[in-house]
Amino acid sequence: MRSNIFLTVLLMLAASWCRAQVCGCTDSLAVNYNADATVNDGSCLYDSTVITPVEIAELDSLLFDTSALLYWENNYWTYNDWFDSCLYMIDSTNGAILNTICFEGGVNRNSEELAQDSLYIYIGVTGNNHGNRHDLHILRIKKESILNQPFEVDTIWYSYEDQTDFSYQTENNDFDCEAFLVTDDSIYLFTKQWVSEQTTVYGLPKTPGTYIAHRHETYDVKGLVTGCTYLPQYRLLVLCGYDYNGGHFWDALHPFILLLYDFQGDNFFSGNKRRLDFEMLAKAQIEAIATSNALDYYITNEHFTKVVGFVAFDISAKLQRLDLREYLIPYLSQYMDSFPPPPDTFPAPDAVPDVQSVKDHFRVYPNPATDQLHIDFPQEFLGANYEIRNLAGRKVAGGTLRDNTILLSNKNMAVGEYLLVIRKRGQQHSFKFVRKER
Numbered sequence: 001m002r003s004n005i006f007l008t009v010l011l012m013l014a015a016s017w018c019r020a021q022v023c024g025c026t027d028s029l030a031v032n033y034n035a036d037a038t039v040n041d042g043s044c045l046y047d048s049t050v051i052t053p054v055e056i057a058e059l060d061s062l063l064f065d066t067s068a069l070l071y072w073e074n075n076y077w078t079y080n081d082w083f084d085s086c087l088y089m090i091d092s093t094n095g096a097i098l099n100t101i102c103f104e105g106g107v108n109r110n111s112e113e114l115a116q117d118s119l120y121i122y123i124g125v126t127g128n129n130h131g132n133r134h135d136l137h138i139l140r141i142k143k144e145s146i147l148n149q150p151f152e153v154d155t156i157w158y159s160y161e162d163q164t165d166f167s168y169q170t171e172n173n174d175f176d177c178e179a180f181l182v183t184d185d186s187i188y189l190f191t192k193q194w195v196s197e198q199t200t201v202y203g204l205p206k207t208p209g210t211y212i213a214h215r216h217e218t219y220d221v222k223g224l225v226t227g228c229t230y231l232p233q234y235r236l237l238v239l240c241g242y243d244y245n246g247g248h249f250w251d252a253l254h255p256f257i258l259l260l261y262d263f264q265g266d267n268f269f270s271g272n273k274r275r276l277d278f279e280m281l282a283k284a285q286i287e288a289i290a291t292s293n294a295l296d297y298y299i300t301n302e303h304f305t306k307v308v309g310f311v312a313f314d315i316s317a318k319l320q321r322l323d324l325r326e327y328l329i330p331y332l333s334q335y336m337d338s339f340p341p342p343p344d345t346f347p348a349p350d351a352v353p354d355v356q357s358v359k360d361h362f363r364v365y366p367n368p369a370t371d372q373l374h375i376d377f378p379q380e381f382l383g384a385n386y387e388i389r390n391l392a393g394r395k396v397a398g399g400t401l402r403d404n405t406i407l408l409s410n411k412n413m414a415v416g417e418y419l420l421v422i423r424k425r426g427q428q429h430s431f432k433f434v435r436k437e438r
Contacts, residue, residue, distance in 0.1 A: 026262070027272050028330050040262050044272045049327075051257075051276045053299065053320035054389070054419070057095030063088060064303035064317050067178070068114040069227065069288035072121070072143075075099075076290060076298055081111050081127060087146075092298055093421075095319040103141075103151060112178035113227065113288075115187075117206070119143060122156075124180050126189065131173025132166050134159070138180070138187065140208065154208040156187070161202075161212045171247065174200070178287070179239060181230040182206055183266060189213060190239065192224045197244055199225045201268065219269045223256055227288040229297070234335060236261045236328075237268055240289040240299055249308050254278060255286040255301070257322070261331055274327065284315055294332055297322040362429060364420060368436040373406045373420070387421045388413070408435055 024037030030044035059066060067081030075089045075098065089099035110127025123139040138156040145152040163175050176192040179199075189202040198220050202213035225241040239258040245251040255278040263271030278284075284301035291297045299322065304315040363376040377384075381401060388397040388406075396412040401422065413435055420431045 029327065040271055042270050046274045049276050050279050051322060052279055053322050056093065056319040056321055059095050059300065059317040059319055060097050062097065066300040066302050066317055067112050067287045069290040069298060069300050070114040070116060071290045071292045072116060077114065078288065078300060079111060079114055079123065082109065090319065101146060113180050115180055115182045117182050121146060122182055126177040126180065128176040129171055131169040131175050134166065156206065156208055157210040158204050158213045161214050178226045179228040181228055181237065183232065188266065190225050190228060192226065194244065197221060197223050217269055221258060226286060229290045231294050234294055234332060235263055236294060238289055238297065240286050242286050249306060253283040253285060254280060255282060255284050257289065259327060276327065295325050295328060297324055362431065364431045364433055368434040369408060370436060370438050371408050373408055373433060374404050375406065376404055377401060381422065384422050389419045389421065390416065
């Protein structure tokens with residue numbers, strides 16, 4: 001009842017506001033974009049969109065159950081969801097494990113998400129596939145103690161306000177959760193609802209204690225939500241997951257992400273809602289997503305095996321990357337003086353650098369190219385290392401920038417699209433190009 005009253009009041013306020021403003025779809029990428037609209041009313045509609053990630057690498061066998069991903073201390077960290085109490089730092093260029101931090105004495109049982117604020121890392125022991133757990137909780141670990149030790153850990157216990165049935169209902173309940181985010185004063189859980197394939201947002205305080213998680217809003221995701229990454233400074237939230245379709249394998253495990261942006265306050269579904277689907281042949285149990293710059297997103301999937309009839313499927317745990325500039329730059333450009341920013345250096349709104357776009361410093365040509373690729377670059381990048389990778393993430397060529405010519409005669413370089421990656425002193429710049437026939 002409380003939620004219905006809140007929604008009614010919200011709609012009344014929105015209607016009153018819209019009488020004084022022009023409400024409508026303000027996203028130029030939407031099919032119902034209204035150029036006269038001054039207030040985004042969350043009505044934007046989008047064409048069905050299929051995206052293709054770049055596969056970076058298969059993950060180390062230690063990470064077969066990767067279930068969370070977080071960008072912290074200038075690196076990506078992941079966490080397994082079962083009987084492993086270690087944080088693993090992974091290299092975003094090749095998936096290798098760079099560092100391991102283990103928490104002694106903890107028993108990990110369905111730890112499904114990592115989140116953070118300025119002081120703490122939050123580990124969510126929130127998985128509830130069977131719907132019968134009475135011990136759902138989130139561990140709060142002081143960041144400084146992770147780096148310096150000993151660990152300072154406390155616990156936030158919770159239960160759902162509307163769960164009354166705790167019987168054993170494997171993959172048949174609405175109270176599983178693998179995604180949550182942290183705001184200034186709250187934690188918001190996004191449920192993984194096995195039957196309806198919707199998600200419901202529940203809120204609770206982020207301080208240690210025992211709480212009732214209160215129900216907020218529900219959205220029909222048409223899939224299982226398994227992870228999220230949140231950038232409050234841009235009013236941007238990205239959910240990831242996969243289609244379930246009743247567990248019928250041939251129709252399931254198709255990954256998707258859901259872009260939520262330009263929302264009001266903590267009403268995450270009040271703004272634009274755009275679903276991006278992976279291609280139909282891509283099957284993976286996507287579990288986590290993270291970003292350092294709001295444009296390049298890294299996702300992990302856990303190892304999955306299944307025998308269907310006489311066919312055995314074995315999907316390795318992988319790290320993949322998504323470039324979402326095409327879908328987000330029109331919105332995010334309001335926070336920047338120039339676009340696009342270099343990868344992994346997207347600044348906060350109050351720290352916009354006084355420099356020109358990457359395109360003003362680098363020039364890659366001709367594009368398409370045949371046997372040679374020319375690149376103009378700043379003097380300080382002389383001697384930088386470069387790699388050429390295909391769109392599956394596999395390295396096909398590499399070397400050092402000695403002049404402005406890169407030969408494309410490598411026998412591994414067939415006709416098609418490639419990514420040129422240049423790195424020096426912690427900076428990385430990427431450029432797409434096409435190799436064509438002579």
